[in-house]
Amino acid sequence: MSSVWIILLLLVMVCLVMSTGNRCVLGIIRNSVTIPCEYENEGIIERKNISIEWRTSDSLIVHSFVHGEDKLDNQAPQYKNRTKIFKTEVEHGNFSLRLSDIIPKDMKEYKCFFHKEDSSTSKRVDTVCLNVAGHYTEPFISTSSHRENSEVDFTCTSSSGFPKPIDLAVTCAIENERLNETRTSASFYYNKQKPDNSQPSSNTGVIIGICVTLAIALGIAGFLIYRRIKMPQRQQPQDGPEATYSAVSTS
C-alpha cells in the first residue's frame, strides 16, 4: 500500500513540473515578436552541425534550418517571408524565432525541435504559446444629423483592435450657455462581450486536470491508509424543502 502512495506522490510532482513549463509570449498585430527557444548546450556547436525546425501545434512547418542554412521549401505558405532564425545565435544554443507581420491567426503553440549532426534523434527543446493582441484606434464620436430641439444620434467609433472589446464607456455632456451650466451624464458601460480568455490550444488544462485527479487519488489513498478505526455510520442530515423563487416584473 505504501508503494502506491509513493508512486502517486511522484506522479503529482511530475505533473506540477510539467504544468508550469508552458511559457507564453505576446505579439502585437502587424508587429514582430521573438519566440524564445534555448538549448542548454555544453559549449559552441558548429553551425553546420545544427538543424532546427519550428512547428505549430497543428503540425504546420513555420521554419526549417538544415545544416546551418535556411531551408524553406516545406514552409507553410502563411509563414512565407515572415520568419527568421538568428544565424549567429544558433551556435550558442539560441534557436529563437522571429515572426513578423503578426495576424490574429498566429495565436497558437509553437514547438522548437533541434537535431545535432552526431546524434541520431531530434529533440523538442521548447513549446511556447503566442498570444496575439491589437491596439484599438483612438475612439471618436460623430453625428450624422443634427436637428434643433430634437434628438441627436451619436456614433462612437474605434477600430482594428483585437480581441473584441470587453467594455465600451460612453459619456454625454450638455452645455447651457445662458445658465453657464454643463450637465454630464454618468458613464454608460456597454458590457456585452465576455472577456476573451481563450489561450492558444494547449494541453495545460489537461495536465492540470490529471494533477487534480491524482491529488484526489492521493488524498483517498492517504485516508484509506490512516483510517484504522471504523467510524460508526452517522445519519446524513436531511435536506430542507426545496425553496421556490418567483420573479415579478414591474413596469
Ligand SMILES: *[C@@H]1O[C@H](CO)[C@@H](O)[C@H](O)[C@H]1NC(C)=O
Ligand atoms: C560536426 O559533426 C562532425 C561529424 O558529422 C564532427 O566530426 C564534428 O566534430 C562536429 N563539430 C562540432 C563542433 O561538434
Ligand SMILES: *[C@@H]1O[C@H](CO)[C@@H](O)[C@H](O)[C@H]1NC(C)=O
Ligand atoms: C516573399 O518575398 C519575395 C521577395 O521579396 C516576393 O517575391 C514574394 O512574393 C513574397 N511572398 C509572399 C507570400 O509574400
Ligand SMILES: *[C@@H]1O[C@H](CO)[C@@H](O)[C@H](O)[C@H]1NC(C)=O
Ligand atoms: C536570442 O537571440 C535573440 C536575437 O538576437 C535575442 O533577442 C535573445 O535575447 C537571445 N536569447 C538569449 C537567451 O540570449
Ligand SMILES: *[C@@H]1O[C@H](CO)[C@@H](O)[C@H](O)[C@H]1NC(C)=O
Ligand atoms: C461662467 O462660469 C465661468 C467659470 O465657472 C466663469 O468664469 C464665468 O464668469 C461665468 N459666466 C457667467 C456669465 O456667469
